[in-house]
Amino acid sequence: MSFAVQTRDLTLRYGSTVAVDRVSLEIPPGTICGLLGRNGSGKTTLLSAMAAFRRPNAGTLLVDGEDPWENARVLEGVVLVRESGDVLSDRSLEDNLALVAQSRPHYSHELAGTLMDRFELDPRSKHSALSRGRRSAFGTIVGLASRAPLTLLDEVHLGMDAPSRYEFYDALLADYVSHPRTIVLSSHLIEEVQRLLETVVVLHHGKVLLTEDAETLRRRGVCVTGPDQAVEAFVAGRTVVGRQSLGPTTQATVYGDLEPEEIAAARGLGLEIGPVDLQDLFVHLTGKEAGR
Amino acid sequence: MFDGRDPIYLQIADQIRREILSGALSEEEQVMSTTQYATTFRINPATAAKAFAELVDEGILYKRRGVGMFVAPDAREALLGRRRERFFAEAVEPLALEAHILGIPVEQVVDRLRQAARTAAEVDPARPATPQEDR
Numbered sequence: 001m002s003f004a005v006q007t008r009d010l011t012l013r014y015g016s017t018v019a020v021d022r023v024s025l026e027i028p029p030g031t032i033c034g035l036l037g038r039n040g041s042g043k044t045t046l047l048s049a050m051a052a053f054r055r056p057n058a059g060t061l062l063v064d065g066e067d068p069w070e071n072a073r074v075l076e077g078v079v080l081v082r083e084s085g086d087v088l089s090d091r092s093l094e095d096n097l098a099l100v101a102q103s104r105p106h107y108s109h110e111l112a113g114t115l116m117d118r119f120e121l122d123p124r125s126k127h128s129a130l131s132r133g134r135r136s137a138f139g140t141i142v143g144l145a146s147r148a149p150l151t152l153l154d155e156v157h158l159g160m161d162a163p164s165r166y167e168f169y170d171a172l173l174a175d176y177v178s179h180p181r182t183i184v185l186s187s188h189l190i191e192e193v194q195r196l197l198e199t200v201v202v203l204h205h206g207k208v209l210l211t212e213d214a215e216t217l218r219r220r221g222v223c224v225t226g227p228d229q230a231v232e233a234f235v236a237g238r239t240v241v242g243r244q245s246l247g248p249t250t251q252a253t254v255y256g257d258l259e260p261e262e263i264a265a266a267r268g269l270g271l272e273i274g275p276v277d278l279q280d281l282f283v284h285l286t287g288k289e290a291g292r
Numbered sequence: 293m294f295d296g297r298d299p300i301y302l303q304i305a306d307q308i309r310r311e312i313l314s315g316a317l318s319e320e321e322q323v324m325s326t327t328q329y330a331t332t333f334r335i336n337p338a339t340a341a342k343a344f345a346e347l348v349d350e351g352i353l354y355k356r357r358g359v360g361m362f363v364a365p366d367a368r369e370a371l372l373g374r375r376r377e378r379f380f381a382e383a384v385e386p387l388a389l390e391a392h393i394l395g396i397p398v399e400q401v402v403d404r405l406r407q408a409a410r411t412a413a414e415v416d417p418a419r420p421a422t423p424q425e426d427r
Contacts, residue, residue: 031338032336126305166334169334170331171333171335173330173334173336174331176337177327177330177331177337178327178328195300195333195334195335195336195339196334196335196336197336198336198338198339213301214336214339215300215301215339215342218299219299
C-alpha cells in the first residue's frame with residue numbers, strides 16, 4: 001500500500017521565520033522521492049507537516065487524499081524517522097520495537113530481526129547506550145520495519161558510516177521491491193542516494209526550487225568546455241549555473257533541455273559537452289549565488 | 293558499475309546490448325529481473341524497468357507474462373545490423389578525417405587496418421573473417 005502526498009501553497013512559520021514558503025508539490029504513490037536541500041532549507045519542517053507533527057499555517061496538505069492532522073487512519077500509515085530518534089531512550093531496543101509494532105499495522109518482526117542482526121544491534125541494549133552510528137541504524141530499522149505506506153526518512157542515515165549506509169541502501173531497495181510504498185528520503189548527500197531515487201524535490205530557502213524525475217534532472221545539466229568565446233557564444237541566452245575559467249578555456253555548467261542537434265552543433269564548434277553530476281548541479285543550484 | 297554520466301537506464305540498455313553482442317547473453321535466455329537489477333546495482337527499479345522498456349521497443353527483449361524478460365530470437369543479428377550501419381559513420385569517417393588532418397596517407401592507414409584485422413582474427417577465430425556484404 002502506498003500513499004501519495006500533495007501540497008498546495010503549504011506554509012509553515014516559526015514565529016516570524018518562514019520555514020516552508022508556499023510549497024506546492026506532488027509525490028506520486030509508490031515512488032522513492034529524494035527531498036534534497038541544504039541545511040535549513042525546510043526539509044525537516046516539511047516532513048514534520050506530512051507526519052502531522054506540525055500544523056501548517058497556511059495552504060493545503062493531503063496525504064492519501066486527506067488532511068493528516070489528527071487523522072488516525074492516515075497517521076497509522078505514516079512513519080517519520082528523524083535523527084533525534086523519537087524513542088524511549090532509557091528502554092531497550094526490543095521494548096522500543098514492541099512499541100512501534102503496536103502502532104504500525106504493517107510492521108514486520110521478521111524484517112526488524114534481520115536488520116538488527118545485519119547492523120549488529122543487541123535487542124537488549126538500552127537506546128541511550130548506543131553510539132551515534134548505531135542510533136542512526138536503529139532509526140532506519142524502525143523506518144523500514146514499519147512498512148508504512150508513507151515512510152519519511154529525515155537524514156536518518158547520515159550518522160552511519162559508509163559500510164552501514166550501503167547496507168541501509170541495499171535493505172531499503174530490497175524491501176521496497178518486495179513491499180512497494182512511498183518513501184521520502186531527505187538528504188544533502190546526493191551522490192550516494194541519487195540512483196535510488198525516482199523523483200527529486202529540491203528545496204531552497206523554504207521554497208521548491210525544482211521537482212523532477214531523477215533521470216530527467218540528470219540530463220538537464222550539461223557541462224560545456226572550450227575556448228572562452230565559443231563557450232560564451234553557446235551559453236548566451238541559457239541558464240548558466242556555474243562558470244570556471246582556466247586561462248583561455250572556459251567551463252560552463254548549463255541547466256536546461258538541450259536538443260541532440262544543439263549538442264551536435266556545439267561539438268562541431270569544438271566544444272566538449274559532458275553531463276553534470278546531480279550533486280554538482282545541486283551545489284550550483286543552491287550555492288551562495290543562487291537566488292533567494 | 294554504471295559510472296558513466298549518461299542516464300543510468302541508457303547505460304543498462306547498452307550493457308545488455310553488449311552482452312548480447314558478445315554472446316554472454318544468448319537468444320531466448322532470461323535476463324535479470326528489474327528487482328535483481330535494482331538490488332544488485334543499487335538503482336531504483338523504475339530505472340531498470342525503463343531500460344527494459346526501451347529494449348522491448350527495439351525488439352531486442354520480449355516479455356513472457358509472469359515469467360520475465362527474454363532475449364528475442366533474432367536480437368543479435370538485429371544489433372549487429374544496426375552496428376554495421378553506424379560503423380562507417382561513427383568509426384571510419386572520423387578516422388579518415390583524423391588521418392587527413394595528421395597527414396597520414398590513406399595507404400598507410402589501410403595497411404595498418406589489415407594488420408590489426410589479422411591480429412583480431414587470430415585472437416578470436418570464431419568470428420567470421422570474411423567481409424560482410426557492403427552497404
